[in-house]
Amino acid sequence: MPGQRKRKRRQEAERRRTAARTALDAGRWEVVFETHDQAELREHALHLRKTGTAESMIRIDMLCGRLVHPTAYRLSRFVPDPTHEPDREHSDH
Numbered sequence: 372m373p374g375q376r377k378r379k380r381r382q383e384a385e386r387r388r389t390a391a392r393t394a395l396d397a398g399r400w401e402v403v404f405e406t407h408d409q410a411e412l413r414e415h416a417l418h419l420r421k422t423g424t425a426e427s428m429i430r431i432d433m434l435c436g437r438l439v440h441p442t443a444y445r446l447s448r449f450v451p452d453p454t455h456e457p458d459r460e461h462s463d464h
Contacts, residue, residue, distance in 0.1 A: 401448050409444060
């Protein structure tokens with residue numbers, strides 16, 4: 372398929388940038404919301420996106436329940452460490 376290689380390279384570059392921004396020494400994940408209701412989770416995630424939080428800085432964890440505990444959903448946001456100096460990347464343009 373035409374353009375597939377270029378698209379794959381672009382996606383891989385975005386994954387590397389996201390991994391570098393959310394590395395352990397670059398900050399921490401802060402729990403914003405926790406619920407058992409999937410609809411509430413979607414509503415809060417949408418609110419975070421609307422307030423300007425980048426999609427790559429939002430994490431959703433599904434804590435699987437078993438017979439005794441119900442499934443829980445946790446919404447987290449990445450909070451960068453203000454003392455961390457990010458590496459400057461070269462633009463592909």
